[in-house]
Amino acid sequence: MNRKTLVLPAVVGLLAPVLAACGGAGSGGDGGKAIVVGTTDQFVVTKDAPAPFDPAYAYDTGAWNVLRQTVQMLVHVPRGGGVPVPDAASSCSFTDKENESYRCKLRSGLKFADGSKLTAADVHYSIQRVLNIKDGNGPIALLENIDTMETKGDDEIVFHLKTPDATFPYKLATPAAAIVQKDKYPAKKLRGGFEVDGSGPYTLKAEYSGDKVVKAVFSKNPHYKGDLKVNNSKVELRSFADAESMGAELESGKIDMMTRSMSPEQIQKYSVTPPKNVNLVEMPGLEIRYLGFNTNDPSVKNKAVRQAMAAVVDRGALASKVYGATAEPLYSLIPTSIAGHTNSFFNKYGEPSKQKAAGILRAAGVSTPVKLTLNYTGDHYGPGTAKEFSILRDQLNSTGLFATTLKATDWPKYRPAQKAGEYAVYGLGWFPDFPDPDNYVAPFLGRDNFLNSPYSNVEVRNTLIPESRVAADRNQASKPFEKIQDIVANDVPVLPLWQGKQYVAARSEITGTEWALNSSADLQLWELGRGVK
Known part of the structure; x- marks a missing residue:
């Protein structure tokens, strides 16, 4: 059958005491044609939700899946899950046996997408900003155990925790700890609207109608310097009102992949009698x-x-x-x-x-x-x-x-x-x-x-x-x-x-779909490529 099943390794294991750098950005090609991904996630600005893409506010899977493409964290969870590895950092480790002090050294030459320099001071500013704003909707609970932070030069930051926390590297791998620019993100208030600026693998251009995003266009960031290999030059994320309309666009070839949320009926259909040139990928x-x-x-x-x-x-x-x-x-x-x-x-x-x-x-x-x-x-x-x-x-x-x-x-x-x-x-x-x-x-x-x-x-x-x-x-x-x-x-x-x-369905010429989502449902658009049909 036209179906792929992926079995990933166990997702919980030993938290290694030291994280060492293990690669760099790649430049995989896709012929220049954007890969189009469908989702039923809706991105809306309202009075109650004024800043859907601000790391100090965003705390839902849909918004985080936008942020993970565009902002950068010190560390990230590898494609198949497991212990976090460095991204903006070159190395990170606990410096004490009690797991109360965590030190990261940044990669050299880090830049934001606009070409401006990224330093340890920006990391400090970004995380302190989330703590200062303390938005009721936001992810502050992930960072509340930070007592103090100190920077040493431009390339080193140390986190001193209130209590021991062996899970702290995982928390630094979330968009709660996204690195943002001081001149674009106010220190004590949210950045409203749909703009995102960071140092991640892509830049974002949101196309919207009224208060709702209809398309998020991710273009490869030439200044990205980190651990991820980017296998395409552009991805479009399109929002659909329902799974049925999203599925129809996939089957007609107007989109290349669909992710959350497919209907149970679609999953059953694609498992038993998949449409021509469509693969269903199942993963834990x-x-x-x-x-x-x-x-x-x-x-x-x-x-x-x-x-x-x-x-x-x-x-x-x-x-x-x-x-x-x-x-x-x-x-x-x-x-x-x-x-x-x-x-x-x-x-x-x-x-x-x-x-x-x-x-x-x-x-x-x-x-x-x-x-x-x-x-x-x-x-x-x-x-x-x-x-x-x-x-x-x-x-x-x-x-x-x-x-x-x-x-x-x-x-x-x-x-x-x-x-x-x-x-x-x-x-x-x-x-x-x-x-x-x-x-x-x-x-x-x-x-x-x-x-x-x-x-x-x-x-x-x-x-x-x-x-x-x-x-x-x-x-x-x-x-x-x-x-x-x-x-x-x-x-x-x-x-x-x-x-x-969790499942994704994709046109048969799209590669990397088995890594499109990790076990935590994080969207990894950089894994996608376009192969031979």
């Missing part, structure tokens, strides 16, 4: 979906309500009916392919049980049916989301213990409303910032967490998360993560639902 994925709770809202403040929901949700039926073979049930925040995973929710609640849920509510004195609204976004995670939430509603209501309704909101309004605490129960997805169990725990349960959740567990925040970050060998950090997962299963501040695989 670390995406999870879950329900989140505003634990201060009266409807779900009593954890018995959340526990009862955990006891009746049928994850297997949910995954199979909506996503088929592309998803599997998830019984923890940490997916099965990540070290430290345990099936804590299954261990506590077992198979879906109305009787168990009724007993939980009765023991807590909760009157039934419990009235709930399940909030979800219909335009961000793909076309299966509406069906998924309809099934969730029906599973809850069929017990007679809940009276559940649904409400869909477009992403530009949905995310700010969720952060503001307007939803008691809401659905979200998570694509990891880096492939480590810490990134499935701290963003949900730590201070300045991604959800802006009022839920707080002192043992998790003050003891278990810090304890988990001490071990350089991440496989040795499993015990605190196991305890955290059991606490989450008992308190249910979030309710894990399923984890998914």
Whole structure:
């Protein structure tokens, strides 16, 4: 069949104490013709989301996939996952056994895309800027453990951490630590609009209609000096309203590849009877979906309500009916392919049980049916989301213990409303910032967490998360993560639902598609080339 399947190595392993440079930029050719990639991600400027591409604000997969092409970090995660390696840096390492001091030396001759010099002072400025702005939507939680930074000349920077953190190199590999120019990014306010300036492998020209990007044109940056080999001269990223229209453009040859989010029906079709000259590429994925709770809202403040929901949700039926073979049930925040995973929710609640849920509510004195609204976004995670939430509603209501309704909101309004605490129960997805169990725990349960959740567990925040970050060998950090997962299963501040695989579909002449996404769903457009048809 006209299908490729890629098997990648394990994504969690030893964090090496020293990162050494391992290559340089390449100049692979594609004949000058732009490679056109489709996505259903929408990039919009609104009052609530004024700066979608500012590293101090952006904290979603779509925006980060734009930034990863255009900005540069000190280190990056290799194409197949694993330990971060230098990019803007020539070398990086912890300088102490406690993993509290991290030193990076920059490559010589670094420049921004406009030709201006890039120094350690720019690195300091960029990261301090994120800390200063401290935007509620932004990725500040990834950098909050930085105590102080010091530069030594133009080519060296040292990060002193508040507490030991063996995962810090992974955090420096995210766009939260993107290097930006002082004269284009204000120190204490966001840079609005769709412009991006950096020192990454591409420059960006965004074409937009009104407040929405319709096309992002990435042109190879002649000044890029880093570890990535760039195999094309230009890539266009086009936004589509839905997977069906995106698929039609691929099949007609008007676009060369499509990525997130393909529909389950498309994946099934391309697996069994792929269109002529179209390949489906399957690769491991670390995406999870879950329900989140505003634990201060009266409807779900009593954890018995959340526990009862955990006891009746049928994850297997949910995954199979909506996503088929592309998803599997998830019984923890940490997916099965990540070290430290345990099936804590299954261990506590077992198979879906109305009787168990009724007993939980009765023991807590909760009157039934419990009235709930399940909030979800219909335009961000793909076309299966509406069906998924309809099934969730029906599973809850069929017990007679809940009276559940649904409400869909477009992403530009949905995310700010969720952060503001307007939803008691809401659905979200998570694509990891880096492939480590810490990134499935701290963003949900730590201070300045991604959800802006009022839920707080002192043992998790003050003891278990810090304890988990001490071990350089991440496989040795499993015990605190196991305890955290059991606490989450008992308190249910979030309710894990399923984890998914990831796919791209591309015209047969496009090369490098097996590396187009890494395990964290990072788009790697520089890997794409155009071969012989």
